[in-house]
């Protein structure tokens with residue numbers, strides 16, 4: 601069997617074009633969508649990601665501001681920064697780059713982001729609304745995976761989706777979004793015995809374990825759709841996913857590469873969420889003026 605490679609870069613570009621049109625519309629009404637990115641410390645990977653996010657914002661005419669704080673910033677100073685951003689009229693979305701240094705209470709930081717500006721979809725309010733199927737910002741990576749499936753013409757309803765990994769930011773919400781589209785969902789994780797016996801039942805397999813080349817063809821049912829959310833470095837420091845692409849590619853019907861699969865979609869959905877935040881704020885401001 602030969603598999604179709606799902607091109608996240610291309611699909612992401614296509615979506616970005618339509619997001620860019622919405623940015624132009626907002627500009628005609630005097631609004632420039634603004635994203636604040638808070639970066640704590642000097643983690644080189646975080647710096648690269650943050651630079652990519654800023655570049656992507658600017659490429660479609662959005663405004664992005666980087667708030668760089670030292671590694672030893674206090675919890676209170678960080679919370680103050682976020683409270684300040686919550687109040688800013690020109691900032692529609694706030695993203696605090698994770699992970700944060702160990703002395704910082706990550707949960708408290710995320711909970712301080714105003715839900716109206718939580719374009720990452722990580723805050724307790726956003727997560728709760730997502731679980732209830734209410735209107736909210738969806739976490740960018742799972743949201744991006746849903747768009748990849750949609751744009752690739754892959755039906756989700758009635759399929760068995762197996763998620764490997766249960767992180768708050770990928771595995772858990774990924775299962776919810778698939779469930780909302782009528783998939784049957786199984787969660788697996790590090791304590792799942794005989795993992796291949798579960799993954800081999802997957803019509804759609806989501807690999808979000810954070811271990812390089814962990815998923816091999818022994819885990820795959822022939823014809824399965826394989827979505828690789830991992831971003832790891834192999835022994836040669838080369839970027840690679842959680843899926844051993846060369847091993848799995850022939851067995852899968854569709855597969856996402858790393859790089860060029862899910863990663864570009866994560867950033868695309870961050871742009872989408874930020875533009876949506878700006879649109880919502882404009883609508884609200886208009887409604888208030890008419891009262």
Ligand SMILES: Nc1nc(=O)c2c([nH]1)NC[C@@H]1CN(c3ccc(C(=O)N[C@@H](CCC(=O)O)C(=O)O)cc3)C=[N+]21
Pocket residue numbers: 648649652695696697698699720740831839858859860861862863864865866867
């Ligand atoms: N608050 C927060 N929100 C995040 O969304 C968030 C975060 N913290 N911390 C780190 C992770 C990681 N992440 C990536 C996004 C895009 C690519 C991406 O575009 N990757 C390219 C390759 C980039 C390269 O070449 O290094 C690709 O897969 O093709 C990767 C990683 C967002 N994260």
